[in-house]
Amino acid sequence: MKNRNILLCGVGGQGIITMGRLIGTALVDKGVKVRIAEVHGLAQRGGSVNVHVRFGEDVYSPLICKGKAHAVVALELIEATRYLSYLSENGILLVNDALIPPPLPKIKMPTRKEILEEFKRLNVKFCLVDATKIAIKAGSAASTNVAMLGGMLALNLLPLTLQDVRRSVKKTLPSKFHKVNLKALQMGFEEVVKLKKTL
Amino acid sequence: MTKYLLAPSGEEVLLMGNEAIARGMLEAGIGVASAYPGTPSTEIIEALSRVAEKVGIYVEWSTNEKVAIEVAIGASMCGVRAAVAMKHVGVNVASDPLMSLGYSGVEGGLVIVTADDPNAHSSQNEQDNRYYGMHAYIPVFEPLSPSEAKDLTRDLYDLSERYKTAVFLRPTTRVCHVRGNVVLGELKKPERAGVFRRDFSRWVLLPVNSRRLHEEAINRIEKLADSLHEFKYNFLKKGDGSFGVIASGIAYNYAVEALMELGVYDKATVLKLTSTYPLPRRLVKEFFDNVEGKVLVVEELDPIVEWGIKVFAKEEGIENIIHGKDLLPRVRELDTSIVASAIARMLGKNYDINVYYKPTLALPPRPPTLCPGCGHRAAFYELKIASAKAKVKAVYPGDIGCYTLGFFPPYRLVDISFSMGSGLGIGLGIAKASDELVVATIGDSTFFHAGIPALINAVYNTTPILLIVMDNGVTAMTGHQPHPGSGYRATGGTATSLKIENIAKAVGVEFVEVLDPYAVDASVKKIIEAMEYVKKENKPAVIIARRPCALIVYRRKIRRGEKIHVYYVDQDKCTKCGICVNLFACPAIYVEESKYLITPTLCTGCGVCAQICPFKAIGLRG
Ligand SMILES: Cc1ncc(C[n+]2csc(CCOP(=O)(O)OP(=O)(O)O)c2C)c(N)n1
Numbered sequence: 001m002k003n004r005n006i007l008l009c010g011v012g013g014q015g016i017i018t019m020g021r022l023i024g025t026a027l028v029d030k031g032v033k034v035r036i037a038e039v040h041g042l043a044q045r046g047g048s049v050n051v052h053v054r055f056g057e058d059v060y061s062p063l064i065c066k067g068k069a070h071a072v073v074a075l076e077l078i079e080a081t082r083y084l085s086y087l088s089e090n091g092i093l094l095v096n097d098a099l100i101p102p103p104l105p106k107i108k109m110p111t112r113k114e115i116l117e118e119f120k121r122l123n124v125k126f127c128l129v130d131a132t133k134i135a136i137k138a139g140s141a142a143s144t145n146v147a148m149l150g151g152m153l154a155l156n157l158l159p160l161t162l163q164d165v166r167r168s169v170k171k172t173l174p175s176k177f178h179k180v181n182l183k184a185l186q187m188g189f190e191e192v193v194k195l196k197k198t199l
Numbered sequence: 200m201t202k203y204l205l206a207p208s209g210e211e212v213l214l215m216g217n218e219a220i221a222r223g224m225l226e227a228g229i230g231v232a233s234a235y236p237g238t239p240s241t242e243i244i245e246a247l248s249r250v251a252e253k254v255g256i257y258v259e260w261s262t263n264e265k266v267a268i269e270v271a272i273g274a275s276m277c278g279v280r281a282a283v284a285m286k287h288v289g290v291n292v293a294s295d296p297l298m299s300l301g302y303s304g305v306e307g308g309l310v311i312v313t314a315d316d317p318n319a320h321s322s323q324n325e326q327d328n329r330y331y332g333m334h335a336y337i338p339v340f341e342p343l344s345p346s347e348a349k350d351l352t353r354d355l356y357d358l359s360e361r362y363k364t365a366v367f368l369r370p371t372t373r374v375c376h377v378r379g380n381v382v383l384g385e386l387k388k389p390e391r392a393g394v395f396r397r398d399f400s401r402w403v404l405l406p407v408n409s410r411r412l413h414e415e416a417i418n419r420i421e422k423l424a425d426s427l428h429e430f431k432y433n434f435l436k437k438g439d440g441s442f443g444v445i446a447s448g449i450a451y452n453y454a455v456e457a458l459m460e461l462g463v464y465d466k467a468t469v470l471k472l473t474s475t476y477p478l479p480r481r482l483v484k485e486f487f488d489n490v491e492g493k494v495l496v497v498e499e500l501d502p503i504v505e506w507g508i509k510v511f512a513k514e515e516g517i518e519n520i521i522h523g524k525d526l527l528p529r530v531r532e533l534d535t536s537i538v539a540s541a542i543a544r545m546l547g548k549n550y551d552i553n554v555y556y557k558p559t560l561a562l563p564p565r566p567p568t569l570c571p572g573c574g575h576r577a578a579f580y581e582l583k584i585a586s587a588k589a590k591v592k593a594v595y596p597g598d599i600g601c602y603t604l605g606f607f608p609p610y611r612l613v614d615i616s617f618s619m620g621s622g623l624g625i626g627l628g629i630a631k632a633s634d635e636l637v638v639a640t641i642g643d644s645t646f647f648h649a650g651i652p653a654l655i656n657a658v659y660n661t662t663p664i665l666l667i668v669m670d671n672g673v674t675a676m677t678g679h680q681p682h683p684g685s686g687y688r689a690t691g692g693t694a695t696s697l698k699i700e701n702i703a704k705a706v707g708v709e710f711v712e713v714l715d716p717y718a719v720d721a722s723v724k725k726i727i728e729a730m731e732y733v734k735k736e737n738k739p740a741v742i743i744a745r746r747p748c749a750l751i752v753y754r755r756k757i758r759r760g761e762k763i764h765v766y767y768v769d770q771d772k773c774t775k776c777g778i779c780v781n782l783f784a785c786p787a788i789y790v791e792e793s794k795y796l797i798t799p800t801l802c803t804g805c806g807v808c809a810q811i812c813p814f815k816a817i818g819l820r821g
Binding site: 011012020021024025027028031033034035036037038039040046047048058060061062063065066067068078079081082084085087088089091101102103104105106107108109110114115118122124141 | 211212213215238239241242320321343344372373376377378379380451452453455456459532534535536552553554555556557558559560561562563564565566567568570607608609678780781782784785786788789800
């Protein structure tokens with residue numbers, strides 16, 4: 001398999017590291033070589049978070065270079081914009097339709113509309129999905145990350161089936177969270193299958 | 200995670216570098232492990248602590264790194280295999296016993312993990328701890344991935360015992376916090392029934408022994424330099440001789456992919472180095488025997504391998520042009536593009552880094568923040584108000600931990616952040632050298648780690664200073680590890696909980712007060728009192744602002760299914776004065792279309808905002 005690079009990003013606390021673990025566990029179970037780079041510590045306190053996911057036979061470096069990510073998957077709109085420079089030419093941006101303002105006094109915030117216009121101006125191929133709404137429908141906003149993972153499968157960003165990821169969810173997360181997450185996974189998948197047609 | 204850590208041999212699992220290192224220690228049969236937490240090293244001991252009882256090993260969080268390494272040395276003196284882990288700056292704290300360890304050598308295998316942090320992702324500096332290896336005559340090994348880190352850790356125990364030397368394992372953030380495929384090996388039954396091996400000639404560093412041990416240490420390193428070509432983690436890949444690359448640790452990954460990207464991997468002669476001090480002399484010689492052209496040394500941070508290679512080349516009369524930090528940065532971390540650019544420059548080729556999407560929209564920064572409900576935020580707010588009310592312009596030395604975030608606006612109450620415990624110590628100097636009122640802040644874990652000697656100093660030398668201990672019961676910044684005040688240990692259970700107020704009183708501080716930062720008015724009053732005491736009496740005062748870490752409390756409530764009573768803004772009463780957002784800045788409070796609102800899913804119900812609202816516009820919901 002040729003090397004694939006996917007950058008996950010969002011706000012500390014949105015479950016981005018867990019997303020990486022779910023993907024990584026499923027890939028390892030399929031015998032795929034994977035390297036996932038995370039940042040812990042200070043970065044986790046509500047700060048901007050990114051996780052580099054790389055897989056394929058010739059993967060050595062754990063880091064994705066700018067301009068080399070086949071996909072950027074963002075759980076928040078400002079962070080999506082911040083990490084756009086990682087996207088490769090014609091790469092795809094899967095982004096959660098959520099705007100989380102940093103809790104800083106007196107800052108100027110871009111609006112949702114301005115961000116989406118920026119994506120369009122730059123000709124970014126993007127898929128906007130309200131994963132938080134899906135997650136709440138599935139039972140908890142905390143499953144936004146897993147709903148997005150369902151969306152990633154719908155866009156064929158990973159050499160994995162829904163079944164592979166279900167197994168990884170069961171292996172990785174505490175059992176009382178299985179039900180809501182499996183539901184969010186399925187619903188995220190179905191929603192993005194629908195959206196994909198308009199992409 | 201625990202189940203992977205003890206999974207049977209032969210299984211392939213996803214492990215984080217730190218977990219893989221822990222597994223390697225278990226496969227080596229360690230009996231004792233100690234550490235003080237510090238990113239990016241923390242998960243090693245965390246992983247071991249979870250399985251300690253099951254496998255029968257002793258694991259502890261020590262008070263600081265100096266004690267941690269001493270505990271490991273003691274175990275080694277009893278013939279027990281031991282591990283100690285710390286972040287790079289932790290080695291500074293442990294460096295005094297470390298230097299003696301370099302002389303004495305070990306009995307039971309001893310691996311010191313120094314987790315370095317190029318790019319200072321979560322550190323105060325980017326120091327390169329390979330210097331410590333050279334400084335202390337302790338060999339340094341750099342793993343490049345979780346999988347290699349596990350095997351290397353295991354095998355280093357054999358090497359440590361064969362050469363009777365401690366060894367440094369030096370992963371960096373991009374090994375510690377990288378997950379990858381790891382094939383598990385056989386777990387080894389831990390040996391814990393040690394017996395102290397009395398050996399005056401090695402353990403008693405009186406000059407008569409030290410002079411001899413110094414020589415022995417040098418001989419040990421020389422012997423290693425002559426045998427490390429056989430160490431399987433170092434290897435040579437031959438090319439067509441036109442050029443060569445020497446790459447160590449994590450940098451090897453970037454070098455290989457860069458060579459592939461440039462389409463010159465087959466041509467390149469590549470020396471992969473895992474042992475970077477001492478260098479495997481014979482393998483380096485063989486590398487140069489196979490390269491006619493230029494050579495690039497690829498390593499992160501300082502040119503330690505490069506210098507070693509250049510000295511070796513000079514001694515051997517090798518004349519290849521050797522590049523390194525002339526083409527590569529000496530700061531921050533590397534990646535494939537940076538290394539590819541350097542190789543391309545050396546070879547006179549073109550290499551472009553293409554960025555396809557460059558947004559021009561101005562984005563707000565998103566620095567880490569104190570969590571909703573954090574007692575530190577309330578304490579900083581109170582300190583701000585107290586300073587204003589008492590009309591003092593103080594100097595505010597801070598320290599390292601979550602509470603360093605008091606640096607950011609709107610608090611701006613951290614004037615200094617140096618190294619653990621230094622805020623108070625530097626404050627003592629400021630108080631003696633100026634007329635400034637000094638109000639230092641320190642975390643509880645930091646107080647135990649390195650704050651106590653400075654406090655004793657303040658009493659002994661009668662220094663006027665107010666110390667505010669931000670006591671949240673745990674070492675929060677690094678992920679809630681317990682410390683001597685927490686009441687439990689690394690492996691759980693119960694432990695004596697040392698009270699900071701008792702320590703302060705015991706060392707002779709006369710003004711000691713404990714306050715609850717959730718009670719705003721009472722706290723402000725006590726801080727003002729303390730400031731006045733310091734100014735009037737010219738003596739130190741200590742305030743302990745005590746509130747358990749809000750994140751722990753919140754998670755516990757969620758786990759137990761307890762209801763969280765959240766607050767809301769009564770729009771009829773709100774005058775939009777902005778105090779809650781502009782002075783208190785809780786992430787749960789925000790402004791939308793000039794309306795002040797509270798996100799119910801973020802609010803932890805601490806109620807501090809309701810107290811500070813001058814118009815009583817914030818109340819409990821429902
Ligand atoms: C010598 C050294 N060891 C470890 C660290 C990593 N570290 C940073 S802050 C901190 C402790 C923070 O705990 P505490 O003082 O209780 O403050 P809190 O984060 O709980 O607010 C640690 C261990 C460091 N920076 N320096």
